[in-house]
Amino acid sequence: MLDFAILGLLMERPRHGYELRRALGELGFWKVSFGSLYPALRRLEKRGAIEASKASGRRKAYEITEAGRGVFDSLLQADPEATETDRGFQVRLAFLGHLPSERRIQVMDHRRRELSVQLKTARDILIEARSAAKNEDRYRIALMEHSMQSTEADIAWLDGLVAAERSVA
Amino acid sequence: MLDFAILGLLMERPRHGYELRRALGELGFWKVSFGSLYPALRRLEKRGAIEASKASGRRKAYEITEAGRGVFDSLLQADPEATETDRGFQVRLAFLGHLPSERRIQVMDHRRRELSVQLKTARDILIEARSAAKNEDRYRIALMEHSMQSTEADIAWLDGLVAAERSVA
DNA sequence: TCGTCATATATCGATTCGATATAGGCATAT
DNA sequence: ATATGCCTATATCGAATCGATATATGACGA
Numbered sequence: 001m002l003d004f005a006i007l008g009l010l011m012e013r014p015r016h017g018y019e020l021r022r023a024l025g026e027l028g029f030w031k032v033s034f035g036s037l038y039p040a041l042r043r044l045e046k047r048g049a050i051e052a053s054k055a056s057g058r059r060k061a062y063e064i065t066e067a068g069r070g071v072f073d074s075l076l077q078a079d080p081e082a083t084e085t086d087r088g089f090q091v092r093l094a095f096l097g098h099l100p101s102e103r104r105i106q107v108m109d110h111r112r113r114e115l116s117v118q119l120k121t122a123r124d125i126l127i128e129a130r131s132a133a134k135n136e137d138r139y140r141i142a143l144m145e146h147s148m149q150s151t152e153a154d155i156a157w158l159d160g161l162v163a164a165e166r167s168v169a
Numbered sequence: 170m171l172d173f174a175i176l177g178l179l180m181e182r183p184r185h186g187y188e189l190r191r192a193l194g195e196l197g198f199w200k201v202s203f204g205s206l207y208p209a210l211r212r213l214e215k216r217g218a219i220e221a222s223k224a225s226g227r228r229k230a231y232e233i234t235e236a237g238r239g240v241f242d243s244l245l246q247a248d249p250e251a252t253e254t255d256r257g258f259q260v261r262l263a264f265l266g267h268l269p270s271e272r273r274i275q276v277m278d279h280r281r282r283e284l285s286v287q288l289k290t291a292r293d294i295l296i297e298a299r300s301a302a303k304n305e306d307r308y309r310i311a312l313m314e315h316s317m318q319s320t321e322a323d324i325a326w327l328d329g330l331v332a333a334e335r336s337v338a
Numbered sequence: 339t340c341g342t343c344a345t346a347t348a349t350c351g352a353t354t355c356g357a358t359a360t361a362g363g364c365a366t367a368t
Numbered sequence: 369a370t371a372t373g374c375c376t377a378t379a380t381c382g383a384a385t386c387g388a389t390a391t392a393t394g395a396c397g398a
Contacts, residue, residue, distance in 0.1 A: 002384080018346050026294050027309065028316025036385045038348060043384095057393060058346055085356085094312055097305035125195050136266035139330075140196065143263055146326050147197025153322060157315050161308075171354080187377050205354045207379060226362060227377055254387085 001087050002032060002040045007049060007072040008095040010064040016055060017041055017062070029090050044068070077103070080110040101169040105162055112158050115151055122148045170257050171201060171209045176218060176241040177264040179233040185224060186210055186231070198259045213237070246272070249279040270338040274331055281327050284320055291317045 009015060009023050017037055025031045041062060044050045049068030055061040064072070076098055084092070089111050096104050126144050133141055178184060178192050186206055194200045210231060213219045218237035224230040233241070245267055253261070258280050265273050295313050302310055 016346075017348095026298070027312050028291060029312065033386050033388095034346095034348070035350080035387070039384080060347080083356090090312065094309050096308040122197060129195070139265040140263050142326075142330055143196050143198065143259065146323075149326075150319065150322070153319070154315075157311075157318075161311055185377075186379095202355050202357090203377095203379075204356070204381080208353085229378080252387090 001085070001091055002036055003044055003049075004072070004075045004088075005030075005091045005094070006040060006044060006062075007064060007068055007075070008091065008098075010050060010062060011069070011072060011095070011098070014053075014061045014063040016059040018059075020062070027090075027094055030087060047071070073098075080107045084111075101165060104165055108158055108162050108165070112155060112162075115155050115158070119148065119151045119155065122151060170254070170260055171205055172213055172218075173241070173244045173257075174199075174260045174263070175209060175213060175231075176233060176237055176244070177260065177267075179219060179231060180238070180241060180264070180267070183222075183230045183232040185228040187228075189231070196259075196263055199256060216240070242267075249276045253280075270334060273334055277327055277331050277334070281324060281331070284324050284327070288317065288320045288324065291320060 005024055006020055009020055015023065020041075021032055021034070021037050041050070041052075044062075045052065047067070048065060049071050050062045050064055052060040052062050072095075076092065076095060089107075092107060096107065099107070122144065126141070126148060129137075129141060129144060174193055175189055178189055184192065190201055190203070190206050210219070210221075213231075214221065216236070217234060218240050219231045219233055221229040221231050241264075245261065245264060258276075261276060265276065268276070291313065295310070295317060298306070298310060298313060
């Protein structure tokens with residue numbers, strides 16, 4: 001996933017490692033560590049997906065290669081029905097603008113269905129937990145409730161994105 | 170953190186591995202993998218924090234030891250000012266009922282301050298990003314906005330928890 | 339000129355992940 | 369009865385990621 005995210009950012013323009021880390025963090029869902037970032041850059045270099053060139057000071061500017069663009073595309077267009085982690089979806093979403101409009105809706109719609117299922121099970125579990133709860137379980141219940149509310153908010157947000165996408169298409 | 174979470178669940182009653190995984194997942198913020206869980210149980214056994222006993226079928230019921238209770242307490246009471254990951258906070262919150270009331274508020278209050286800082290930076294970054302955004306960056310912007318909204322919701326939720334805690338105290 | 343601080347790359351050991359193997363128990367269809 | 373398929377349950381592997389830390393550079397002000 002990190003490789004995917006790095007390639008996505010480099011599609012736009014060359015960046016050095018530290019800058020990639022900052023840009024990723026600014027997306028809001030992932031504060032990637034150095035211990036992840038620099039090994040990932042080595043991986044991508046070894047695969048020929050990116051190339052480093054000296055920049056000012058200690059900086060190394062990384063640039064995506066033609067091969068790298070191919071890797072990015074195949075990651076971007078991976079089957080939405082296949083298993084995808086939360087982070088996987090978020091990275092894909094960040095670069096969804098690179099897909100044609102109807103494929104975008106497919107990706108978001110699939111995610112929406114997954115979240116709906118999650119929400120239903122969360123609701124059942126919560127009802128069960130509430131009925132069995134002692135007072136000292138208050139915070140565990142609160143966590144479950146908050147998690148449910150977050151999922152609901154995620155779904156509503158996705159609906160908004162899909163609606164916006166349809167209205168421009 | 171996983172060790173902490175496992176001990177917290179075992180404080181209540183003995184459970185076997187699979188059940189620990191389910192209980193953790195039901196908290197909503199962590200679907201722990203087997204590859205994390207079973208090594209964690211080995212670690213805790215080796216430290217003498219938990220003990221396994223045969224249960225029905227292949228099941229092994231794990232029970233927390235006196236030493237384990239000590240480990241749990243020291244993890245629970247760790248300085249709230251010290252660096253804490255998101256997941257670290259959530260685990261601590263799940264078992265916050267084991268702390269005296271005023272310490273609970275300290276923990277939540279510290280988290281609240283961290284989230285406030287996050288929110289401010291996120292806001293600045295978003296403003297900056299909006300002004301420089303091209304059309305294809307739409308989804309990146311949407312991610313940032315959603316992340317901000319989530320942080321706002323987290324803060325509001327924390328405020329509710331703190332208020333509830335004060336009202337019972 | 340000397341600290342000091344933000345920037346930047348790098349590496350270490352430990353944790354966690356995601357996938358997979360294996361096998362027991364239980365319900366249901368043949 | 370017994371075969372089949374499906375949850376349950378423990379376990380392990382290699383790879384990705386984390387969190388902490390080391391080190392060096394450049395910019396800026398005391």
